[in-house]
Amino acid sequence: MTATAARAPGFWRRNQQRLTPWLFMAPGLLMFAIYVLIPIFESIAISFYDWDGLGEKVFIGLSNYVELMDDDTFYVALKNNVLWLVLYLLAIPAGLAVALFLNQTVTGIRLYKSLFFFPFVISQVVVGLIFTWFYAPDFGLFSALLKSLTGQEIAILADERYVTYGIILAGLWPQTAYCMILYLTGLNNINPEQVEAARMDGAKGLKLLWYVILPQLAPATFIALVVTVIGSLRSFDLVSIMTSGGPYGSSQVLSYFMYEQALSEYGFRMGYGAAIAVVLFLIMMVFISVFIVRMLSQERNA
Amino acid sequence: MFPTPIQKASPLTQKAYVILLPIALVLWLLPLIGVAITSVRPASDLAAGNYFGVPSGFAGVDNYTAVFRDSPIGLYILNSFKVTIPTVIGSVALASLMGFALSVYKFRGNLIVFFMFVAGNFIPFQILMVPVRDFTLKAGLYDTTLGLVLFHIAFQTGFCTLFMRNFIRGLPFSLIEAARVEGVSEWKIFVHVVLPLMRPAIAALSVLVFTFVWNDYFWATVLVQGSHAMPVTAGLYSLNGQWVAAWHLVSAGAIVAALPPVAMFFLMQRHFIAGLTLGATKG
Numbered sequence: 001m002t003a004t005a006a007r008a009p010g011f012w013r014r015n016q017q018r019l020t021p022w023l024f025m026a027p028g029l030l031m032f033a034i035y036v037l038i039p040i041f042e043s044i045a046i047s048f049y050d051w052d053g054l055g056e057k058v059f060i061g062l063s064n065y066v067e068l069m070d071d072d073t074f075y076v077a078l079k080n081n082v083l084w085l086v087l088y089l090l091a092i093p094a095g096l097a098v099a100l101f102l103n104q105t106v107t108g109i110r111l112y113k114s115l116f117f118f119p120f121v122i123s124q125v126v127v128g129l130i131f132t133w134f135y136a137p138d139f140g141l142f143s144a145l146l147k148s149l150t151g152q153e154i155a156i157l158a159d160e161r162y163v164t165y166g167i168i169l170a171g172l173w174p175q176t177a178y179c180m181i182l183y184l185t186g187l188n189n190i191n192p193e194q195v196e197a198a199r200m201d202g203a204k205g206l207k208l209l210w211y212v213i214l215p216q217l218a219p220a221t222f223i224a225l226v227v228t229v230i231g232s233l234r235s236f237d238l239v240s241i242m243t244s245g246g247p248y249g250s251s252q253v254l255s256y257f258m259y260e261q262a263l264s265e266y267g268f269r270m271g272y273g274a275a276i277a278v279v280l281f282l283i284m285m286v287f288i289s290v291f292i293v294r295m296l297s298q299e300r301n302a
Numbered sequence: 303m304f305p306t307p308i309q310k311a312s313p314l315t316q317k318a319y320v321i322l323l324p325i326a327l328v329l330w331l332l333p334l335i336g337v338a339i340t341s342v343r344p345a346s347d348l349a350a351g352n353y354f355g356v357p358s359g360f361a362g363v364d365n366y367t368a369v370f371r372d373s374p375i376g377l378y379i380l381n382s383f384k385v386t387i388p389t390v391i392g393s394v395a396l397a398s399l400m401g402f403a404l405s406v407y408k409f410r411g412n413l414i415v416f417f418m419f420v421a422g423n424f425i426p427f428q429i430l431m432v433p434v435r436d437f438t439l440k441a442g443l444y445d446t447t448l449g450l451v452l453f454h455i456a457f458q459t460g461f462c463t464l465f466m467r468n469f470i471r472g473l474p475f476s477l478i479e480a481a482r483v484e485g486v487s488e489w490k491i492f493v494h495v496v497l498p499l500m501r502p503a504i505a506a507l508s509v510l511v512f513t514f515v516w517n518d519y520f521w522a523t524v525l526v527q528g529s530h531a532m533p534v535t536a537g538l539y540s541l542n543g544q545w546v547a548a549w550h551l552v553s554a555g556a557i558v559a560a561l562p563p564v565a566m567f568f569l570m571q572r573h574f575i576a577g578l579t580l581g582a583t584k585g
Contacts, residue, residue: 021406035434070382108321125536187304236519285425
């Protein structure tokens with residue numbers, strides 16, 4: 001900044017107020033442009049090419065998308081993404097339930113809250129390994145439990161019928177912990193006078209929760225919704241660790257399907273991968289837009 | 303307070319609650335507890351089919367030593383630190399500047415820049431994968447920790463900017479105005495007036511970014527191939543492939559990989575939760 005000032009004192013003085021914020025933002029904007037903004041457009045462009053990542057790009061128009069529309073795995077992945085999205089939302093009521101259970105003041109409750117939050121702190125790779133072990137036939141704790149209940153041995157992660165549910169359950173574990181911590185903070189900040197007033201009026205239990213508490217928890221619910229929806233569509237780590245999309249592609253999701261097409265032993269199909277990424281991006285942009293519009297209106301009201 | 307404080311309930315209910323708490327916790331952490339026990343089990347237990355029972359002996363020292371001796375996990379952990387620490391410093395620094403600009407100055411495009419960064423947080427990594435990998439290759443940074451660091455800084459700056467901007471907005475603006483009246487330059491206002499007040503935000507973001515980046519797996523597999531630069535998440539996955547059925551080793555490795563963020567969380571719990579729940583209380 002001093003260099004600019006030395007070179008053109010008149011210009012700097014006249015425009016200081018206008019330029020200052022942009023100078024502050026320059027490094028952040030530059031990094032963001034290089035690694036986030038420009039790559040989005042590049043990906044969209046690459047999706048119209050046939051490219052192995054090294055050789056010449058060949059323009060093929062919409063062929064990647066046409067092929068995608070005919071690809072059975074794409075529909076399996078899409079269906080599983082919907083399943084993830086819907087079932088992942090269970091983390092919100094589950095998190096609220098745990099938060100209500102823990103929102104007490106007894107000795108050691110702080111430690112309990114931290115330990116309940118534990119699954120969120122550890123990496124999804126570790127969560128994936130833990131649940132793979134948990135589900136393992138013959139010696140997994142969950143399989144043993146299932147066997148003693150139903151008398152049947154089910155290899156969850158090797159069974160096309162159950163595999164996606166098994167992975168989603170693993171994902172719900174840390175996600176519920178996340179929603180729990182959001183709600184615990186929300187409950188902490190509830191207006192006690194309103195609650196007391198409602199109690200005076202005879203409200204209690206579920207009615208009190210529904211009409212008095214939940215409206216006050218709306219900001220927490222909104223954030224829980226945002227992170228859960230985004231998290232469900234981003235699901236990559238668990239699928240990669242637990243099944244690599246198998247058996248026979250039955251636990252495939254778009255994020256992993258894209259990675260597999262672009263960067264795996266099946267060959268480097270960057271254009272095709274980019275096309276899958278664009279589809280996923282468009283799906284997520286629908287949700288992102290809704291969230292941004294709502295945040296924008298909050299911003300205007302503030 | 304909701305629900306009704308347990309102290310107002312009957313003594314029986316109170317007792318039941320206190321008993322129920324540890325049971326619920328054990329059930330909740332059952333998968334983790336199982337892994338922790340497996341990690342100290344002698345290998346002979348697994349061979350003999352003793353998977354859930356009381357371990358026949360304590361082999362914790364053996365198993366953990368074996369993990370460090372027979373695998374490059376020590377190197378992986380070092381790599382994770384080499385990626386995580388510079389990322390924390392870089393993204394928090396850039397976001398402090400961004401947050402200051404976005405919260406203190408009114409200018410055309412302010413909200414557009416802000417919401418662009420917010421939206422950037424939510425996009426799927428896959429839309430960035432091919433170009434970022436290509437760019438990293440061309441810049442000669444593929445298979446290096448620096449390549450990962452630069453990407454993480456750029457991406458995490460989005461999240462941090464959202465946090466910083468809202469935090470600085472909560473500071474008393476009169477301080478900045480008073481400094482301006484005194485003729486203090488904008489840069490000095492940032493360094494001497496605002497930055498010292500941002501300490502809690504910097505602490506909260508540092509722990510969060512540390513955890514997010516430490517736990518990253520996707521970019522670790524996309525931008526790194528060899529074990530010389532591989533972070534522990536990707537390393538653990540490749541070890542899992544080698545240690546087929548050696549669950550006592552896999553478990554020990556998993557515990558080792560999970561430890562740094564867990565330690566971070568327990569040391570800086572208040573900041574961690576403050577960062578994570580930002581916005582959960584507003585409105």
